[in-house]
Amino acid sequence: MNFEYSEKVENYRKKISDFMDEHIFPNEEIFSEQLDRHDRFSSYPPIIEELKQKAKDAGLWNLFLPESEYGGGLTNLEYAPLCELMGRSSIAPEVFNCAAPDTGNMEVLVRYGSEEHKDKWLRPLLDGEIRSCFSMTEPNVASSDATNIEASIIRDADEYIINGTKWWSSGAGDPRCKIAIVMGKNDPHAPKHQQQSMILVPLDTPGVTIKRTLQVFGYDHAPHGHAEIEFKNVRVPASNMLLGEGRGFEIAQGRLGPGRIHHCMRTIGAAERALGILCKRVQERTAFGKKLAEQGVIQEWIAEARINIEQSRLLTLKAAYMMDTVGNKAAKTEIAMIKVVAPNMALQIIDHAIQALGAAGVSQDYPLAASWANIRTLRLADGPDEVHKRAIARQELKKYQ
Structure with a gap:
C-alpha cells in the first residue's frame, strides 16, 4: 500500500485548502448570521449558494463519486485527504456538493437507480439544485x-x-x-x-x-x-x-460503506482543526506563572492528539485503499474499525481543546462545542460502536475456528 499523494491529489489539496482559507472559514460567521435572520427552517443562507457557485467555477464539485461518469473521477483513496480538508468546517461539505446524506443517496441512484430515477433525481442532486x-x-x-x-x-x-x-x-x-x-x-x-x-x-x-x-x-x-x-x-x-x-439490505451495504468512511475522513479534519485551535490558544495564555503550552499535561494532550490523528488517518487510508482494490464487502472490517476509531479519537481531542480554552471552548465563539455534539452522533449514526465491534470480533474469531 502506497499512501503517497499523487500530483493530481496534491493539486486538489492545494485548491481546496486555499478555497477553505479564502472562502469557507471567513464566511462561517456570515452563515450563522444569515441563518438567524429568518425562520431557521424556512429559508437558506444565500452565502451558501454563492460559495457553491465559486466551488463549481473552481472545479471543486462532486469529487466524492469514484468510478463514475458523474463525479470527479477520484478513487476513495484519492478522495480521502480532500474530504478530510472539507471536514474542518461544518458548512464546507455542502459547498463542494459532498455532504451527507446527499452523497450516499447519489451513490444509490448511480448504482441502483433507473434512467428515469437518474434524470428526475440524480441530475438535480449532482447540480446542487435540490x-x-x-x-x-x-x-x-x-x-x-x-x-x-x-x-x-x-x-x-x-x-x-x-x-x-x-x-x-x-x-x-x-x-x-x-x-x-x-x-x-x-x-x-x-x-x-x-x-x-x-x-x-x-x-x-x-x-x-x-x-x-x-x-x-x-x-x-x-x-x-x-x-x-x-x-x-x-x-x-x-x-x-x-x-x-427484498433488496433493501443489499442497497444499504452499498450505500453505508462509502458513507461511513466519508464521515471518518471529515472527522479527522475536525480533529485537526480542534488541535490547531488548542495549539494556538495555549501559546497565548498564561496560568500559574507560565504559558499553558509549557504545562506538562497540555503537552501530553498535544502529543497524544498527533499520535491518534496519524493512526486514524492511516487506518482510514487503508480502508479506502481496500475499497478501491478489493471492494466494499471485502473491506467491511476495516470500515467498521475506522468507524469506531475516528469519532472516539476526535471526541477526545475536541474535549481536551475545550478544556484548554476553558469557558471560551463551550461558547459559540469557537466551533468546538458544535463539533463535539455533531461528532458524538457518529458513534450512533450508520451503526453504533457496539454493532461495529461485534462485527469486528466475529471476523477475528473466524480466524481461529
Missing part, C-alpha cells in the same frame, strides 16, 4: 438492528403504499429537500434479510408529514435538520422501487 434525505431509523424499534424496521411498503397494482414513522431523517428539514429514500418491509415472511426494500418517495407526496425536527444536544442543525416523518397511506408509482423488492 437536497435529499434517507429514512431508515424508526422511533419505536431498536434500529441498530435494521431487521426490526416496521414501516411497510406494500404493492397495490402499479403502486406501492408506504405506512410508518421514521425519525433522524437528516436533511429533511431543509426546504430544498425534495426526495427521500425510504427503507421498509415489503414481505415479513421472507428470509430475514430479504424482507426489506428501498423506495423513492417525493416529500410533496400526499400522506407525507414532517412532524418535527430533532435537536442534537440543543443544536437544531438548521436548515438541514433531523426530521421525524410520518408516512400515512403514501402512494408512489411501482417504478419508484430501487433495484427490486
Whole structure:
C-alpha cells in the first residue's frame, strides 16, 4: 500500500485548502448570521449558494463519486485527504456538493437507480439544485438492528403504499429537500434479510408529514435538520422501487460503506482543526506563572492528539485503499474499525481543546462545542460502536475456528 499523494491529489489539496482559507472559514460567521435572520427552517443562507457557485467555477464539485461518469473521477483513496480538508468546517461539505446524506443517496441512484430515477433525481442532486434525505431509523424499534424496521411498503397494482414513522431523517428539514429514500418491509415472511426494500418517495407526496425536527444536544442543525416523518397511506408509482423488492439490505451495504468512511475522513479534519485551535490558544495564555503550552499535561494532550490523528488517518487510508482494490464487502472490517476509531479519537481531542480554552471552548465563539455534539452522533449514526465491534470480533474469531 502506497499512501503517497499523487500530483493530481496534491493539486486538489492545494485548491481546496486555499478555497477553505479564502472562502469557507471567513464566511462561517456570515452563515450563522444569515441563518438567524429568518425562520431557521424556512429559508437558506444565500452565502451558501454563492460559495457553491465559486466551488463549481473552481472545479471543486462532486469529487466524492469514484468510478463514475458523474463525479470527479477520484478513487476513495484519492478522495480521502480532500474530504478530510472539507471536514474542518461544518458548512464546507455542502459547498463542494459532498455532504451527507446527499452523497450516499447519489451513490444509490448511480448504482441502483433507473434512467428515469437518474434524470428526475440524480441530475438535480449532482447540480446542487435540490437536497435529499434517507429514512431508515424508526422511533419505536431498536434500529441498530435494521431487521426490526416496521414501516411497510406494500404493492397495490402499479403502486406501492408506504405506512410508518421514521425519525433522524437528516436533511429533511431543509426546504430544498425534495426526495427521500425510504427503507421498509415489503414481505415479513421472507428470509430475514430479504424482507426489506428501498423506495423513492417525493416529500410533496400526499400522506407525507414532517412532524418535527430533532435537536442534537440543543443544536437544531438548521436548515438541514433531523426530521421525524410520518408516512400515512403514501402512494408512489411501482417504478419508484430501487433495484427490486427484498433488496433493501443489499442497497444499504452499498450505500453505508462509502458513507461511513466519508464521515471518518471529515472527522479527522475536525480533529485537526480542534488541535490547531488548542495549539494556538495555549501559546497565548498564561496560568500559574507560565504559558499553558509549557504545562506538562497540555503537552501530553498535544502529543497524544498527533499520535491518534496519524493512526486514524492511516487506518482510514487503508480502508479506502481496500475499497478501491478489493471492494466494499471485502473491506467491511476495516470500515467498521475506522468507524469506531475516528469519532472516539476526535471526541477526545475536541474535549481536551475545550478544556484548554476553558469557558471560551463551550461558547459559540469557537466551533468546538458544535463539533463535539455533531461528532458524538457518529458513534450512533450508520451503526453504533457496539454493532461495529461485534462485527469486528466475529471476523477475528473466524480466524481461529
